[in-house]
């Protein structure tokens with residue numbers, strides 16, 4: 030199935046549920062670093078859940094658990110077993126199952142972040158999985174990448190160009206990247222980041238906060254004031270988590286695989302599309 034096929038998925042009824050934010054982009058561009066930064070920034074004020082995608086491992090989920098940026102129970106790891114774009118675009122059932130598991134266990138949530146496995150420029154999220162999506166590039170591929178386009182670069186609600194600290198070392202001209210991105214994105218926003226230098230990715234966090242506020246307003250989600258005793262997404266200190274991702278209280282967060290998906294959840298792959306409005 031090509032990158033520009035019709036998206037036949039539709040998101041679950043949006044009223045009352047969390048905003049689902051997809052984060053995609055090429056291998057190593059900084060997606061997991063961005064998820065960690067957003068958990069740091071937004072964890073104190075928003076009720077969060079995170080779904081990670083890896084092909085064969087739970088590497089990204091394990092990293093986030095070790096980083097201690099979010100309660101490890103609020104991370105679901107999907108093992109795609111196939112090209113990452115398949116699990117976020119074509120057969121989204123395992124990811125929908127993971128999102129709904131988080132919502133059932135910890136809901137109501139304000140924001141569920143779904144991080145794709147690293148892929149190429151054609152990868153993009155189904156509108157049935159992600160209400161908003163961020164595409165993450167980094168400068169190390171050279172300043173030509175934004176003008177190469179692809180649906181992630183051109184249509185993501187936010188384009189993040191990360192690792193600006195490396196630009197002088199790889200000879201990437203950020204002005205060129207900014208100009209080329211603007212040319213192909215028709216007014217959609219672009220933010221430059223160095224998550225190495227700004228571990229809270231504060232500009233991206235502000236954009237996400239704005240998206241959550243709009244979502245709540247449009248879909249009748251009650252505002253969340255402070256953290257509740259049971260619904261808290263406050264981060265657990267790293268010492269509470271062993272290297273294998275098992276929390277000190279003995280709770281292990283197992284990966285979700287496509288084989289674990291209940292048959293009725295596969296119905297999400299059969300529904301009709303709903304457009305995403307660019308901010």
Ligand SMILES: Nc1nc2c(ncn2[C@@H]2O[C@H](COP(=O)(O)OP(=O)(O)OP(=O)(O)O)[C@@H](O)[C@H]2O)c(=O)[nH]1
Nearest residue numbers: 055056057058059060061062146147192223224225
């Ligand atoms: N110099 C620099 N390195 C960064 C930055 N952001 C992330 N990195 C590093 O880049 C490497 C890849 O970052 P990840 O966050 O794992 O990238 P990813 O996109 O999740 O990678 P995959 O999941 O494998 O596709 C790690 O070593 C990070 O520490 C940045 O802003 N500057």
